[in-house]
Amino acid sequence: MRALSMESEPIFQQDWAPRAWNLLSKLRDQSPLVQCITNFVSMDLMANTLLSAGASPAMIHSIEEIPDFTPHAHSICINVGTLSPNWLPAMKAAAKLATKLGKPWVLDPVAAGASGFRLNACLELVGMKPNVIRGNGSEIIALSKASLGVSKGVDSSHESMDAMEAAKSLAKASGAIVAVSGAVDIITDGNRVVGAHNGVPMMQKITATGCAVTALIAAFVAVDPLHALEATASALSIFGIAGELGMDMAKGPASLRMHLIDSLYGIDQAVLLSRAKITTL
Numbered sequence: 001m002r003a004l005s006m007e008s009e010p011i012f013q014q015d016w017a018p019r020a021w022n023l024l025s026k027l028r029d030q031s032p033l034v035q036c037i038t039n040f041v042s043m044d045l046m047a048n049t050l051l052s053a054g055a056s057p058a059m060i061h062s063i064e065e066i067p068d069f070t071p072h073a074h075s076i077c078i079n080v081g082t083l084s085p086n087w088l089p090a091m092k093a094a095a096k097l098a099t100k101l102g103k104p105w106v107l108d109p110v111a112a113g114a115s116g117f118r119l120n121a122c123l124e125l126v127g128m129k130p131n132v133i134r135g136n137g138s139e140i141i142a143l144s145k146a147s148l149g150v151s152k153g154v155d156s157s158h159e160s161m162d163a164m165e166a167a168k169s170l171a172k173a174s175g176a177i178v179a180v181s182g183a184v185d186i187i188t189d190g191n192r193v194v195g196a197h198n199g200v201p202m203m204q205k206i207t208a209t210g211c212a213v214t215a216l217i218a219a220f221v222a223v224d225p226l227h228a229l230e231a232t233a234s235a236l237s238i239f240g241i242a243g244e245l246g247m248d249m250a251k252g253p254a255s256l257r258m259h260l261i262d263s264l265y266g267i268d269q270a271v272l273l274s275r276a277k278i279t280t281l
Ligand SMILES: Nc1ncnc2c1ncn2[C@@H]1O[C@H](COP(=O)(O)OP(=O)(O)O)[C@@H](O)[C@H]1O
Pocket: 135, 136, 137, 154, 155, 156, 181, 182, 183, 184, 185, 198, 199, 200, 201, 202, 203, 204, 208, 209, 210, 211, 213, 236, 239, 240
């Protein structure tokens, strides 16, 4: 068995970058419509990230519009960042309809461990079968343990690697692909674990980069819904590459934000193939 896995691993690793390029090309060709029910802080960066990648964002969150609009979306991104009781029914309605229609949807459990209301809302949404859950280390640990955390709020007090076991157990329990962002982004279905090693630390100094990459994951899953783990790893690696390219031109967080968006728009095959770092962990 060991000989088999040692033989197959390099082939698996070599496949990642071309696969990520193939998915980005598909995304640019198909321009999937991504419905985003997201927090006020993230709306601008999220929409611009989706547009620069080639997708079509729509920040449509009113419960009255879900029956008409959600069936047209190719995927849905649900983010609880600025949660209040009157938003939760729309999130649940969109999640329920997406699941019924077989449309992929992705959950961002922002600050899941910050309050009982937020944690319970996230747990209810997890029970509604998201295809992917993407959070930072502290969020995935809180969700996996279903307990409030010693939390800084929306920022993580944990490294992504600290959340490895939590991510695996959440993936097994929920049936979702679970992604933990950080210096190394971890992506797991509960058995396979993949690491995306792109990105720069300064990305943490721009608000809503986590929210934006979750929406990017939704766009990638829209073009390859049957391979959500591969789509998620590709999105995280490509967003990280955009951060790396952007950092070469940036003077600080504000200019990185601008250059990251420009770089995501301009990523070509040669750059992606030479920079993507996705490995089995
Ligand atoms: N130390 C780091 N080095 C490189 N990239 C990072 C680092 N920390 C976060 N990132 C990247 O920044 C983006 C946002 O991640 P993160 O800050 O963990 O999310 P959140 O904003 O939800 O807390 C992700 O694309 C992630 O890969």
